Amino acid sequence: MTEKWTERDIPDQxxxxxxxxxxxxGLGFETARALAERGATVVLAVRDVEKGKKAAARISGDVGVLALDLTSLESVRDAAAELHATHDSIDLLINNAGVMMPPKQTTRDGFELQFGTNHLGHFALTGLLLDLLLPVPGSRVVTVSSIAHRTGGAAIHFDDLQWDRSYDRTAAYAQSKLANLLFAYELQRRLAPRGTTVSVAAHPGLASTELVRDLPAAMRLIAPVIGPLVSQSAAGGALPSLRAATDPAVLGGQYYGPDGRSEFRGNPHVVSSSPQSYDGTLQQRLWTVSEDLTGVKFPEIQPALVEQVK
Structure with a gap:
């Protein structure tokens, strides 16, 4: 076990x-709460504004609410426009929202729900907000992945990204979480020459959150029994994201997760991701496809001729 890093270690924000x-x-609320309590101005970017307002009322600090539906590229563009109108710069963008293993559904733009929400929505949002991050030294983009990116068969199915031929909710979730890492690493490669903004990834291990609502029936039945034995609280699950976002020692391209057995729970520290997540060719191919699907081109950054992130 490594030295314990807690919310008390978050620097003044x-x-x-x-x-x-x-x-x-869940994780997003705990992340926002901790940042606000340390002095940050925090924007809760949420699909349900009324729920967002109720969440904001539970947080001490400077907190605002922004309508953001990651299942709609129109909503993503509207949210980015609103942030440009209300903020001159952004220091931290934490791509936390997600869905996990729902029955087959599509976003408003016709993408498979998990790939569209977990990856494409955040890809587009990051690209549209990057100009507010780039001028700020020390700014960070934190993208939340999952240990599910390691599951057997996890891959980017370029021949059927939207699972039109058949649908496996577990494999589709793994694809979206692998995409999160490929994106985070490729973004860091492209940001490196600028030297102002870094891209970091994190995962919560197993945390008790509302994401379990869409699990297959069999998993939902055993979750109350197994969960307490191997999982941690939402506040504990948020710690890797918080460390990735605030620890002065963080380097671009790192991946933070719990240090316990199988990375299910524990103290947040640097962990490794699957070998294919470090595949530079795969990263660049997904980036190009994501630009084509979302219509979002990232400003002022080009791929760096450097070794692939490891």
Whole structure:
């Protein structure tokens, strides 16, 4: 076990602006709460504004609510426009929101729900907000992945990204979480020459959140029995994201997760991801496809001729 890192280790965040997606509940709420309590101005970017307002009322600090539906590229563009109108810069963008293993559904733009929400929505949001991050030294993009990216068969199915031929909810979730890492690493490669903004990834291990609502019936039945034995609280699950976002020692391209057995729970520290997540060719291919699907081109950054992130 490594030295324990807790919320008490978060440096003073006064003067910093943080945007946290999916911040009305679970990991996102705990992340937003901790940042606000340390002095950050925090924007809760949420699909349900009323739930967002209720969440904001439970947080001490400077907290605002922004309508953001990651299943709609129109909503993503509207949210980015609103942030440009209300903020001159952003210090932290935490791509936290997600869905896990729902029955087959599509976003408003016709993408498979998990790939569209967990990856494409955040890809587009990051690209549309990057100009607010780039001028800020020390700014960070934190993308939340999952240990599920390691599951057997996890891959980017370029021949059927939207699972039109057949649908496996577990494999589709794994694809979206692998995509999160490929994106985070490729973003860091492209940001490296600028030297102002870094891209970092994190995962919560197993945390008790509302994401379990869409698990297959068999998993929902055993979750109450197995969960307490291997999982941690939402506050504990938020610690890797918080460390990735605030620890001065963090380097671009790192991946933070719990240090316990199988990375299910524990103290947040640097962990490794699957070998294919470090595949530079795969990263670049997904980036190009994501630009084509979302219509979002990232400003002022080009791929760096450097070794692939490890």
């Amino acid at each position: 006064k003067g910093r602006v943080a945007v946290v997606t999916g911040a009305n509940t």
